[in-house]
Amino acid sequence: EARPDADLLEGLNGPQREAVTYRGQALLIVAGAGSGKTSVLTRRIASLLRTREAYPSQILAITFTNKAAGEMRERVHQLIGQRADGMWISTFHSACVRILRREAQQFGFTKAFTIYDSGDSRALIKRLVKEHEGDAFGLTPAGTQSRISKLKNELADAESYARQANTSDPAERVFIEIFAAYQRELQRANAFDFDDLIAQTVYLFRAFPQVADVYRKRFRHILVDEYQDTNHAQYALIHELTRPPGSDAEPMSAGGMMIFEAEPAAESGASLTVVGDSDQSIYAFRGADIRNISEFERDYPGAKVVLLEQNYRSTQNILSAANAVISNNFDRKDKKLWTDVGAGDPIIGFTGYSQHDEAQFVADEIEALHRKGVDYAQMAVFYRTNSQSRALEEIFIRSAVPYKIMGGTKFYERAEIKDALAYLVAVANPADEMALRRILNKPRRGIGDVTETAIARYAAEHGITFRDALANSPQLGVGPKLQKAIDQLDAVLSEASALMLPASGELAPSTAVTEGLTLLLNKSGYFDALRASRDPQDEARLENLDELVAVTREFARNNPDGTIIDFLTEVALVADADDLDDASGSVSLMTLHTAKGLEYDAVFLTGVEEDLLPHRISAGEPGGPQEERRLFYVGITRARKRLHVSLAMTRAQFGEVTVAMPSRFLQEIPADLIDWRQSPGDVNGRGGTQSRALNARGRRPGQGGTSGSRYGDDLVPLPKRAPADPSKFPNRIPAKVRDNGDMELAAGDRIRHDDFGEGRVDAITGEGAKRVAHVRFDTVGAKKLLVKIAPISKL
Ligand code: ATP
Numbered sequence: 001e002a003r004p005d006a007d008l009l010e011g012l013n014g015p016q017r018e019a020v021t022y023r024g025q026a027l028l029i030v031a032g033a034g035s036g037k038t039s040v041l042t043r044r045i046a047s048l049l050r051t052r053e054a055y056p057s058q059i060l061a062i063t064f065t066n067k068a069a070g071e072m073r074e075r076v077h078q079l080i081g082q083r084a085d086g087m088w089i090s091t092f093h094s095a096c097v098r099i100l101r102r103e104a105q106q107f108g109f110t111k112a113f114t115i116y117d118s119g120d121s122r123a124l125i126k127r128l129v130k131e132h133e134g135d136a137f138g139l140t141p142a143g144t145q146s147r148i149s150k151l152k153n154e155l156a157d158a159e160s161y162a163r164q165a166n167t168s169d170p171a172e173r174v175f176i177e178i179f180a181a182y183q184r185e186l187q188r189a190n191a192f193d194f195d196d197l198i199a200q201t202v203y204l205f206r207a208f209p210q211v212a213d214v215y216r217k218r219f220r221h222i223l224v225d226e227y228q229d230t231n232h233a234q235y236a237l238i239h240e241l242t243r244p245p246g247s248d249a250e251p252m253s254a255g256g257m258m259i260f261e262a263e264p265a266a267e268s269g270a271s272l273t274v275v276g277d278s279d280q281s282i283y284a285f286r287g288a289d290i291r292n293i294s295e296f297e298r299d300y301p302g303a304k305v306v307l308l309e310q311n312y313r314s315t316q317n318i319l320s321a322a323n324a325v326i327s328n329n330f331d332r333k334d335k336k337l338w339t340d341v342g343a344g345d346p347i348i349g350f351t352g353y354s355q356h357d358e359a360q361f362v363a364d365e366i367e368a369l370h371r372k373g374v375d376y377a378q379m380a381v382f383y384r385t386n387s388q389s390r391a392l393e394e395i396f397i398r399s400a401v402p403y404k405i406m407g408g409t410k411f412y413e414r415a416e417i418k419d420a421l422a423y424l425v426a427v428a429n430p431a432d433e434m435a436l437r438r439i440l441n442k443p444r445r446g447i448g449d450v451t452e453t454a455i456a457r458y459a460a461e462h463g464i465t466f467r468d469a470l471a472n473s474p475q476l477g478v479g480p481k482l483q484k485a486i487d488q489l490d491a492v493l494s495e496a497s498a499l500m501l502p503a504s505g506e507l508a509p510s511t512a513v514t515e516g517l518t519l520l521l522n523k524s525g526y527f528d529a530l531r532a533s534r535d536p537q538d539e540a541r542l543e544n545l546d547e548l549v550a551v552t553r554e555f556a557r558n559n560p561d562g563t564i565i566d567f568l569t570e571v572a573l574v575a576d577a578d579d580l581d582d583a584s585g586s587v588s589l590m591t592l593h594t595a596k597g598l599e600y601d602a603v604f605l606t607g608v609e610e611d612l613l614p615h616r617i618s619a620g621e622p623g624g625p626q627e628e629r630r631l632f633y634v635g636i637t638r639a640r641k642r643l644h645v646s647l648a649m650t651r652a653q654f655g656e657v658t659v660a661m662p663s664r665f666l667q668e669i670p671a672d673l674i675d676w677r678q679s680p681g682d683v684n685g686r687g688g689t690q691s692r693a694l695n696a697r698g699r700r701p702g703q704g705g706t707s708g709s710r711y712g713d714d715l716v717p718l719p720k721r722a723p724a725d726p727s728k729f730p731n732r733i734p735a736k737v738r739d740n741g742d743m744e745l746a747a748g749d750r751i752r753h754d755d756f757g758e759g760r761v762d763a764i765t766g767e768g769a770k771r772v773a774h775v776r777f778d779t780v781g782a783k784k785l786l787v788k789i790a791p792i793s794k795l
């Protein structure tokens with residue numbers, strides 16, 4: 001008779017089917033990009049539910065980003081036709097936050113703990129390095145932070161590190177002191193940094209086996225996507241969770257904490273399924289360890305291994321390029337991906353004179369594809385470093401290409417957003433001294449360093465928190481004006497706290513976060529200070545804060561019972577990994593690291609130059625260039641139908657124009673797979689014809705390609721515009737570039753554009769700042785321009 005999950009197996013190939021239906025303790029699925037690893041994981045969850053082998057609450061699935069978690073949840077829902085609410089599908093970080101929120105009181109934290117992002121932890125480390133005079137020993141905040149982070153990913157703490165460090169080296173001793181002080185400060189502030197979320201959960205499980213058992217009994221099926229990028233702490237977490245409940249915990253030094261006696265094992269450990277591709281391991285710099293895959297069979301004896309080789313995502317041309325590139329890495333198991341969808345279009349190559357030229361090519365191609373019916377949302381532009389987005393954004397705005405920056409969003413890094421969140425944190429977690437210190441004089445209330453120190457000293461002397469010291473202003477010995485300022489701040493925080501943290505278990509209304517945030521920003525005078533300012537940047541800051549208020553509203557809609565702590569958790573996790581909004585209707589821009597696991601019809605790989613990809617910093621790292629190659633491989637394999645690779649021969653960065661060389665990776669793609677619209681040779685003058693696109697754009701001031709000098713300045717026109725200053729992008733709109741807000745334009749008008757020359761307006765659509773002119777240029781043809789900012793004048 002038919003299996004209850006038969007429909008879930010439809011369309012799967014043999015190995016995929018096996019991966020969905022295998023029932024054993026441990027299953028490892030290793031396969032190349034686009035071979036259905038994530039799909040198989042999703043179907044496996046659906047199958048476990050459908051056959052009633054598992055309740056939703058017994059499933060823990062780990063994905064790489066929050067976005068991927070959302071998609072997987074949605075897919076499972078579609079497959080089994082019912083919501084599976086108790087299921088945990090989340091990132092490592094989110095899963096650990098959920099566990100820690102429940103259990104933190106077991107080891108000296110409260111459930112309202114703050115999550116320090118890397119900026120917060122950098123600020124704290126900076127202070128400690130200064131206090132310990134670390135710079136005299138060559139310790140920098142950045143270097144110290146990254147060392148501490150690496151150690152935590154290895155599950156080392158200051159004490160265990162000290163035991164094996166060379167403590168006759170004074171610099172080592174200072175580092176260890178700073179590490180220990182950092183940990184004490186975090187504990188005092190009731191805070192975890194990102195690495196702690198994982199590491200402390202592991203400590204928790206090891207120190208309190210009866211707590212671990214709760215989760216071991218609960219999660220009977222654990223599934224991990226992108227396993228190649230797990231680090232040791234994550235590996236250990238999974239290992240703890242898959243031990244049989246009641247099994248002996250490993251003895252550990254738990255700093256005086258009690259180790260409970262274990263019950264005899266009653267049940268077997270959870271079943272574990274991991275999927276990964278060692279060719280896509282791109283997080284070694286964060287401690288990811290490919291050995292977690294290669295040694296899986298040793299760690300989980302009797303594990304079943306399934307290989308998937310058929311790729312369902314990309315055309316053969318794209319796959320051939322990917323296979324060719326990755327085969328240059330040594331020390332890997334060769335696996336050849338194949339597809340039966342046919343060769344497809346050739347890969348398109350383009351070399352720009354400058355990054356603006358390159359960006360213009362990307363924008364033009366996107367518009368051309370869009371006209372052919374490709375959705376904007378089905379196109380993505382990748383780059384190696386965040387700063388490369390600026391030139392792209394500038395050109396996209398001018399060309400009215402809708403876009404959205406994904407991942408590592410800068411939004412939550414803005415000073416005003418961090419201020420607003422610090423106000424919320426100060427309410428939710430009064431122990432968080434850093435948040436309080438941050439807002440002490442924001443807006444300016446005359447509370448300077450001297451007063452701040454006085455408050456801190458009073459707190460220390462009386463053994464109370466910084467927050468409680470604030471509430472004791474008469475004892476601080478400051479003048480009446482300052483005392484009033486402190487009292488006002490104290491009152492605002494108390495009022496917000498009454499609103500957002502009602503006493504005695506009563507639930508705050510879902511609107512509490514929105515109301516609390518508005519109250520804090522209003523009554524603290526923060527809004528007023530920005531409104532009174534004449535700095536145009538402050539206008540943008542107000543808009544950003546409005547956006548944050550909108551985020552709280554959306555949060556309340558999605559989480560009717562959500563508290564301020566839930567909100568701060570969501571923000572902390574999202575700010576680290578990916579965006580709140582989706583990119584519907586827009587082209588996605590992101591770094592190659594963020595692109596992992598995603599797929600798009602058309603992909604643009606930009607800045608494929610030496611020093612960028614492979615990145616300069618990789619050169620000195622062991623295995624660095626190989627990791628960069630895997631990054632390039634990840635980028636290529638995101639494309640379904642169309643792949644573009646591009647570079648610029650000059651790149652303006654940090655105010656300097658440098659001459660760039662084509663990346664060695666380009667040469668690793670078989671030449672017959674790339675159709676160069678404009679090859680590096682065209683640009684540097686070694687022959688080839690100037691591209692039509694460039695002629696048409698009038699950007700060819702007579703460079704004929706006859707000069708002998710390869711990268712001579714005479715051949716490489718400098719970028720037309722000065723490199724953009726980031727501060728001029730308050731809302732990603734180059735406000736200083738131009739404002740034609742009130743230009744009266746109508747169909748039939750003739751205009752001149754700085755880049756495209758003269759043209760005739762065919763139509764005007766949209767209104768206000770979103771007014772778009774549809775212009776037919778004499779040289780480059782039809783273009784859509786955002787009237788407000790396009791470099792145009794009326795003739
Ligand atoms: P990556 O390594 O990039 O994470 P992956 O191995 O996780 O890739 P998926 O994202 O699961 O691959 O699948 C790639 C694409 O192939 C998806 O669009 C998926 O829907 C499709 N796909 C997977 N298996 C099949 C199948 N048997 N038949 C048709 N399409 C499939």
Ligand code: MG
Pocket residue numbers: 037038039225597
């Ligand atoms: Mg995947």
